[in-house]
Amino acid sequence: QVQLQESGPGLVKPSETLSLTCSVSGGSMTSYYWSWIRQPPGKGLEWIGYIYYSGAINYNPSLKSRVTISVDTSSNQFSLKLTSVTAADTAVYYCARVPKYCSGGSCWGNVFDVWGQGTLVTVSS
Amino acid sequence: DIQLTQSPSSLSASVGDRVTITCQASQGITKYLNWYQQKPGKAPNLLISAASNLETGVPSRFSGSGSGTDFTFTISSLQPEDIATYYCQQYDNFPYTFGQGTKVEIK
Numbered sequence: 001q002v003q004l005q006e007s008g009p010g011l012v013k014p015s016e017t018l019s020l021t022c023s024v025s026g027g028s029m030t031s032y033y034w035s036w037i038r039q040p041p042g043k044g045l046e047w048i049g050y051i052y053y054s055g056a057i058n059y060n061p062s063l064k065s066r067v068t069i070s071v072d073t074s075s076n077q078f079s080l081k082l083t084s085v086t087a088a089d090t091a092v093y094y095c096a097r098v099p100k101y102c103s104g105g106s107c108w109g110n111v112f113d114v115w116g117q118g119t120l121v122t123v124s125s
Numbered sequence: 126d127i128q129l130t131q132s133p134s135s136l137s138a139s140v141g142d143r144v145t146i147t148c149q150a151s152q153g154i155t156k157y158l159n160w161y162q163q164k165p166g167k168a169p170n171l172l173i174s175a176a177s178n179l180e181t182g183v184p185s186r187f188s189g190s191g192s193g194t195d196f197t198f199t200i201s202s203l204q205p206e207d208i209a210t211y212y213c214q215q216y217d218n219f220p221y222t223f224g225q226g227t228k229v230e231i232k
Contacts, residue, residue, distance in 0.1 A: 045169065045212060047221040060220040094168055101216075110158050110175070110216050115168035 002027035004095050004116035010078060012089075012123050020084040020117055022095030025076065029053045033109035034078040035100035038091040040117075046091075050098055050109055051078060059110075078097045092118040127151050129213050131224035137232045144200040146227045148213035153193045157217035160189055160198045163226075164209045173198065173209075205231060 004070035008020035022034070035050035051069045059067050063082070071078040082119060095116040098109030127143055128151040135232050148158065156176040161169035170207035171180050186201045200207055208231055213224040
């Protein structure tokens with residue numbers, strides 16, 4: 001059974017870079033997309049982006065200028081970097097697995113079927 | 126971006142009641158809509174995919190329907206363990222987006 005676990009600093013200073021890693025255990029990263037989603041305290045869910053195991057990436061345009069998602073299949077990990085953070089980036093950050101769905105000759109991710117437990121990152125000086 | 130509007134934002138119902146949540150998309154998304162349950166302090170859990178496909182292990186009292194712009198999520202008989210916030214999510218277009226959530230409480 002695949003399990004995901006986020007790790008990284010829980011406190012980041014304004015203007016600095018938020019860095020998180022998601023470790024994947026109990027399964028292969030092959031043929032899946034791997035995603036980051038965040039949830040500010042008491043608010044709803046925001047998709048940050050995802051990366052295919054082979055490296056193809058899609059980002060949310062609202063964050064694209066500040067976000068980098070990378071994958072290391074040899075270590076069974078993928079990572080998130082968010083630059084120039086502000087208090088508005090304070091949130092619980094989740095990593096999630098996304099199966100590939102294909103239709104009409106195109107393929108993309110469809111559901112967030114396995115989630116990490118989430119990690120709270122607070123942006124504060 | 127495709128906006129998903131859930132209604133209501135919150136509801137209170139009795140154990141055994143039928144509960145219905147709607148999700149309206151700002152443009153047609155065929156059947157590319159999922160429903161998640163999130164309990165306090167926990168990650169969301171996928172209940173229904175592609176508008177109406179019940180995920181393995183999910184109780185049959187949960188169901189989903191709809192296509193295009195209008196979708197419905199139903200709990201046929203509310204149980205105490207169903208207390209949670211429910212979210213719809215579309216994967217028809219990037220960026221993927223979620224509804225604002227519907228908080229379900231017991232009366």
